[in-house]
Amino acid sequence: MTTPPALLIAGHGTRDDAGAEAFRAFVEELGRRRPDLPVAGGFIELSPPPLGDAVADLVERGVRRFAAVPLMLVSAGHAKGDIPAALAREKERHPGISYTYGRPLGPHPALLKVLERRLDEATGGRDRAEVTVLLVGRGSTDPDANAEVFKAARLLWEGRGYAGVETAFVSLAAPDVPSGLDRCARLGARKVVVLPYFLFTGILPDRVRRQTEEWAAAHPDVEVRSADVIGPEPELLDLVLERYEEAVAGDLRMNCDSCVYRIALPGFEDKVGLPQQPHFHPDDDGHGHGHHHGGHTHSHAH
Numbered sequence: 001m002t003t004p005p006a007l008l009i010a011g012h013g014t015r016d017d018a019g020a021e022a023f024r025a026f027v028e029e030l031g032r033r034r035p036d037l038p039v040a041g042g043f044i045e046l047s048p049p050p051l052g053d054a055v056a057d058l059v060e061r062g063v064r065r066f067a068a069v070p071l072m073l074v075s076a077g078h079a080k081g082d083i084p085a086a087l088a089r090e091k092e093r094h095p096g097i098s099y100t101y102g103r104p105l106g107p108h109p110a111l112l113k114v115l116e117r118r119l120d121e122a123t124g125g126r127d128r129a130e131v132t133v134l135l136v137g138r139g140s141t142d143p144d145a146n147a148e149v150f151k152a153a154r155l156l157w158e159g160r161g162y163a164g165v166e167t168a169f170v171s172l173a174a175p176d177v178p179s180g181l182d183r184c185a186r187l188g189a190r191k192v193v194v195l196p197y198f199l200f201t202g203i204l205p206d207r208v209r210r211q212t213e214e215w216a217a218a219h220p221d222v223e224v225r226s227a228d229v230i231g232p233e234p235e236l237l238d239l240v241l242e243r244y245e246e247a248v249a250g251d252l253r254m255n256c257d258s259c260v261y262r263i264a265l266p267g268f269e270d271k272v273g274l275p276q277q278p279h280f281h282p283d284d285d286g287h288g289h290g291h292h293h294g295g296h297t298h299s300h301a302h
C-alpha cells in the first residue's frame, strides 16, 4: 500500500498571538479533516513553530514525502521566494525527504464566496447597489502580487450587484487605506464597506480597521463599515486541501481558477464547458504563410 504524501502548511507568522493561534488551530482542523494524512504547519517568521520544526516533526513521524502548501493569498516574496528557499534548506537537513510545492490560494471562487458573506454580514444584506466595497490587500513590492488583489476585486464585483469594488493596500503599495476611501468618496460613494483581504486576524487587519475608523470619523457624510477577515471557514479548508491534491498530482493549473469556461461565474454560467475553437485566421486556408500556431487550441477539458 502506498501512503499519500504528508501535508505541510507554510504560514506567515505574526506578533499577534490570536493570529498565530488561528493558524495553529486551522492546521489542527486540517488534520481532523484528513486523518489519513500526517499534517503539520509552521511559520516562516516571528511565530512558533518555525517551518523547520514542522518538517522535523513530520520526519520524526516517519514521513519521507510531503506536499507543501503556502497559506498565502497572493504570489509575492514569501510564496515565490522564501518558502521555496526554506524547503530547499530543509531538504539539505533531511536528505531523505522529497516534496512538491503547491500554489497560493487566491483569487479562488471559494474565497470570493467567503468575501461576499463577510460583506453581507457587515451590511446586514442591504441593497448592494448602494454599497461600494474597498478591498484592502496586504500590499507588496511585487507588482504581480498587487495585481492579483485587483483581480480579486474585479472578480468580486462581477455579477454581484455592488456599486463598485475599489482596491487599496495596508502598506508597501499604493493606494493606502485613506487614499482608497478618498477615491470611493470622489466616485460618489455614500455607503462603503472596507473588506480586508487577509486570512486571519492580526496586526495588519487591526491597522486596516483603525485607519478605517479614523477616516470615517473625519468624513461623517459617508457611512463606513468594517468587514471581518476571511477566517478559518470551511471553504478555506477545502481550498487548502484542493491545493494539496494539485501539488500531489503535479496538476498545477496556473490561473485556471477563475476561468470562465470552468467555473460558473455569476452572469457567465452559460460559458462553462463550451467547446473552444481556434480563431478564424485568413492564412489558415492552405496557402502556408508560416503562421502556424499548432497546439494552441486552449482546450479546457480538465
Ligand SMILES: C[C@@]1(CC(=O)O)c2cc3[nH]c(cc4nc(cc5[nH]c(cc(n2)[C@H]1CCC(=O)O)[C@@](C)(CC(=O)O)[C@@H]5CCC(=O)O)C(CC(=O)O)=C4CCC(=O)O)c(CCC(=O)O)c3CC(=O)O
Pocket (backbone or CB within 6 Å): 012, 013, 014, 015, 016, 019, 045, 046, 071, 072, 073, 074, 075, 076, 077, 078, 079, 104, 138, 139, 140, 141, 142, 171, 172, 197, 198, 199, 200, 201, 202, 203, 204, 205
Ligand atoms: C506586521 C508584520 C509582522 C509583525 O511585525 O508582526 C507583518 C504581518 C503580516 N504579514 C502578512 C502577510 C504578508 N506579508 C508580506 C510581506 C511582508 N511583510 C512584512 C512585514 C510584516 N508583516 C510586519 C510589519 C509590516 C508593516 O508594518 O507594514 C515584510 C515587510 C517583511 C517580511 O515579512 O519579510 C514583507 C514585505 C515584502 C516586500 O518588500 O514586498 C506579504 C507579501 C509577500 O509575500 O511578500 C504578505 C501576503 C501573504 C499572502 O499572500 O497572504 C500577514 C498575514 C496576513 C493574513 O492573515 O492574510 C501578517 C500577520 C499580521 O498582520 O499580523
Ligand SMILES: [Co+2]
Pocket (backbone or CB within 6 Å): 012
Ligand atoms: Co508580512
